[in-house]
Amino acid sequence: xxxxxxxxxxxxVVISVVLPNKDxxxxxxxxxxxxxxxxxxxxxxxxxxxxxxxxxxxSEMQILEEMAQRAIxxxxxxxxEKEDIKAIGHPQIxxxxxxxxxxxxxxxxxxxxxxxxxxxxxxxxKEAMNEEYSEDVEEKELEEAINNLRRMRxxxxxxxxxxxxxxxxxxxDIKDEELPELTDEWVKELGSFENVEDFxxxxxxxxxxxxxxxxxxxxxxxxxxxxxxxxxxxxxxxMVDYETDKMMHEFEGNIxxxxxxFDDYLKSIGKTREDYxxxxxxxxxxxxxxxxxxxxxxxxxxxxxxxxxxxxxxTKIMExxxxxxxxxxxxxxxxxxxxLTHQKVFEFLxxx
Numbered sequence: 001x002x003x004x005x006x007x008x009x010x011x012x013v014v015i016s017v018v019l020p021n022k023d024x025x026x027x028x029x030x031x032x033x034x035x036x037x038x039x040x041x042x043x044x045x046x047x048x049x050x051x052x053x054x055x056x057x058x059s060e061m062q063i064l065e066e067m068a069q070r071a072i073x074x075x076x077x078x079x080x081e082k083e084d085i086k087a088i089g090h091p092q093i094x095x096x097x098x099x100x101x102x103x104x105x106x107x108x109x110x111x112x113x114x115x116x117x118x119x120x121x122x123x124x125x126k127e128a129m130n131e132e133y134s135e136d137v138e139e140k141e142l143e144e145a146i147n148n149l150r151r152m153r154x155x156x157x158x159x160x161x162x163x164x165x166x167x168x169x170x171x172x173d174i175k176d177e178e179l180p181e182l183t184d185e186w187v188k189e190l191g192s193f194e195n196v197e198d199f200x201x202x203x204x205x206x207x208x209x210x211x212x213x214x215x216x217x218x219x220x221x222x223x224x225x226x227x228x229x230x231x232x233x234x235x236x237x238x239m240v241d242y243e244t245d246k247m248m249h250e251f252e253g254n255i256x257x258x259x260x261x262f263d264d265y266l267k268s269i270g271k272t273r274e275d276y277x278x279x280x281x282x283x284x285x286x287x288x289x290x291x292x293x294x295x296x297x298x299x300x301x302x303x304x305x306x307x308x309x310x311x312x313x314x315t316k317i318m319e320x321x322x323x324x325x326x327x328x329x330x331x332x333x334x335x336x337x338x339x340l341t342h343q344k345v346f347e348f349l350x351x352x
Contacts, residue, residue: 001075005083011114011236016096017079019071019104027067035062060100068095068104073328079108086113088295089239089288111236116296119230121223125349128222133215137207142200145207149190150179216350223349224290235288243284243291244277251276294342303348305340313340 002018037047039054072093080087087110097105151171158169158178180186187199252262266272298304313336314329321327
């Protein structure tokens with residue numbers, strides 16, 4: 001394997017790689033087997049098409065491209081280690097040459113740790129952690145939460161009798177007398193509650209936990225904002241682009257949950273994807289800076305994810321997405337290691 005590194009501006013590098021054909025061919029059997037399972041031929045059940053029949057439906061380029069993707073994923077960490085590159089963020093990979101019986105050529109464009117000057121993060125964290133937030137649940141809040149639950153149950157009951165095409169029942173349509181009565185019998189139907197008092201007690205407990213979680217989030221945001229304000233961090237453009245694309249993917253997912261296609265949504269409001277990306281640019285920069293900042297604190301404090309915890313989480317992910325295309329174990333491991341490391345950084349800061 002041959003590699004060559006070209007440094008670019010703004011803390012980015014391009015690694016040009018030539019991977020021997022033999023390192024690609026080791027994946028042929030697995031790739032062919034995976035592609036054969038997806039072939040559909042009349043007279044055969046999907047996944048049970050004979051190899052000689054299925055292979056007529058699969059081009060050599062399909063096989064080559066899939067083998068290349070697997071080889072690149074498998075070699076990625078080795079390439080970084082070979083060149084002693086501490087990559088951050090999500091790399092851009094571009095195949096520049098792919099052909100039968102030829103070596104594979106591709107480039108990896110990735111961000112590296114930029115010059116970072118952090119503020120006094122332990123002092124900032126200590127000040128944020130000393131901020132007082134109430135976790136008390138007032139009687140009014142408890143009653144409101146219970147009434148919301150009663151209204152939701154009433155909505156479900158009234159919706160059962162609706163005919164197709166009728167307007168859905170909204171909360172504003174529900175009269176107070178239509179709400180289920182708060183009785184021992186009713187709360188027992190909701191779960192393992194002994195009576196109304198037990199239900200109220202556990203409801204209050206859950207509300208307190210929600211407040212505690214929100215207060216933790218408030219403190220974390222205060223810590224992050226405080227450190228970012230007092231630090232100098234120049235983030236690579238590739239990281240900002242990745243964060244913007246990630247936000248777009250999250251937004252598209254939220255729109256899809258409403259049952260509307262994202263393109264139709266854009267047409268309905270007269271906007272484009274580029275419009276949103278421009279609007280989100282500042283937020284994407286902040287997200288990218290936060291990633292760099294957490295990485296730098298982890299490096300300075302020698303904070304690392306526990307290997308056993310990483311292994312356990314990666315196993316869960318690979319099991320959850322078993323058989324799905326594009327799920328690479330090395331990528332999953334890098335993602336999990338980053339998430340767990342950042343979690344440990346937060347725990348470190350919260351102890352100040």
